[in-house]
Amino acid sequence: MSTTETQKIEELANKEYKFGFVTDIEADTIPKGLNENVIRQLSAKKQEPEWMTEWRLKAYRHWLTMEEPKWPNVKYPPVDYQDISYYSAPKRKPALKSLDEVDPELLDTYKKLGISLDEQKMLAGVAVDAVFDSVSVATTFKSKLNEMGIIFCSFSEAVREHPELVKKYLGSVVPYTDNYYATLNSAVFSDGSFVYIPKGVRCPMELSTYFRINAANTGQFERTLIIADDNAYVSYLEGCTAPMRDENQLHAAVVELVALENSQIKYSTVQNWYPGDKDGKGGIYNFVTKRGACRGTNSKISWTQVETGSAITWKYPSCILQGDNSIGEFYSVAVTNNMQQADTGTKMIHLGKNTRSTIVSKGISAGRSNNSYRGLVKIGKKAEGARNFSQCDSLLLGDKCGAHTFPYLEINNPTAQVEHEATTSKIGEDQIFYLNQRGISTEDAVSLIVNGYCKEVFKELPMEFAVEAQKLLSISLEGSVG
């Protein structure tokens, strides 16, 4: 770190103190590289119990035996895992004095998304005023949730405060041996969210990382665990429509959901990591493992995702339908523009009787991007009466982009009903001309057509998120036609 940078951070730290922020700023960072010692240090710094450290080490040792997957339909230069620093204390991004110092292009995007000035400042890393709304809002939320017995905290806090729950469920859906990136995450995960909804409780509000105090800078290896006990319900929102920049290129998160009897988890994501410039330089690699287990009878897990960011997206939010009559849903909009690459889809594993799953995937490719849907529907031997419906649509803007569909079906029970529909279409010049002729500009016409195409997915999003997602989509596709 250069002296000026250090000075800047120190200045900032003092400034924050002056304004009354109590942020534990440690200057230390574990040097680059990965070995057992690094993991022990990391775990020690986070004051983790011995079992947590051991779990990380088991994962690390397993990771050493693994190879990076080569099957996704994406291309990128090799990642040097020894060139990454696996621990840096939560620090604030170097702050700017005012919005005047922020990239005008970024500000323009914020304006289009209708983000308030305070939020703009926070997102762009500008020092904010002493009174910052969402902090107080979050505190109010927390006390309300506590009353109901709902646990919603950072993952580190959960390891310290609720070890019995973490021990019981961590790795129970995504084992530490699962896949290259999930295993790496298990060894070095930084932080994330933990949610537990007790029996019979319906969480009265959408839980969002946005409202979790100290959620900023959870780092590149995020870990989330959500448990809905019997008859519980929760809707969880991840991400943010505002473009997120990060110095870390590789992001490998793990999300585990556990739904017990008659419970329901709704997980919505809007992912807008920096996709890189027009040539794809500097964008984020987003290699995520998301999986939910419908353990109880009549349980339900719904994944809804709007993926517009990242240089590379590799992500398959999945459902393991163990409980009889359990339901898995996957609604996805994945947009790629310029040089972006996405290989995304879902896995629906039917194990219990009369389990049902629905897959609606809408891919949109523009520029020179590549967009792949990859999905598995597996019906186990004992899954009597299982049903699946899949619909995979691709929309192409322009003639230099690609759309690919890789559906896999494995059916081991003759009573299963599996339907798969797929379409590929282009935004027609005749559609644009038609809308132009009604007085609508080409940009607005594309936005209308694309939003119409994604309607089935957007209606699954919580209202506010849906409105933002629509705007986000228009912005992501700006300049891609005409």
Next chain:
Amino acid sequence: MLLEIKNLHANVEGTEILKGINLKVNAGEVHAIMGPNGSGKSTLASVLAGKEEYEVTQGEVLYNGKNLLELSTEDRAREGVFLAFQYPVEIPGVSNTNLLKTAVNEIRKYRGEEELDSMDFLSLLKEKSKLVELDSKFLSRAVNEGFSGGEKKRNEIFQMAVLNPTLAILDETDSGLDIDALRIVANGVNKLKTKENATIVVTHYQRLLDYIIPDYVHVLYKGKIVKSGGKELAIELEEKGYDWVKSDKAEAVV
């Protein structure tokens, strides 16, 4: 003068389709453009609306004194030019209401008027949907998706009613319509007629002109207007067929 077309030539993929069209349309008039298949009728409609594939090589079009050909398609629409499409396009997932709300407000913005709020807009839609006897369920359905041929054409006239154009161009609006639908569409067009606006009806058959009475009839043949006259010309054409015009071409009235 609302519209003046002077010596208009246009190409499609290098082939000249319009070979010197001259036409004058005043406010309050209804003009019919007839002609055999391939004579350039739909091309003329598309060129006026601003379709990109058509390259204007010569000539001039004045609309309200402005050079129409210099305006983008959307600006022409905002200036009051409306094309009822021969083949209305389907837009899945986009409701009729959403399309029209966007269109109306874009046009109002262009004219420096305030955007309509939802209540005012919905009452406008209700009022205009009666004009073409369109069931209100069509308002929430996706634009033209799964509509029958007749419903699509009725929907075009409904959009025209909502957008209230100064110059409406109906491109073969009668094709694919049964006699009842034809009457409804024609009634809608007639009710929208005022002293301030004009309509150009492009058609192959005389049938529509029984319901929409034109002030002038022009016969287009091989990219030129070869005959112009009053409404009786349409009837004469119906009796004698287009062969009559083809052989008579030398007497072209310009």
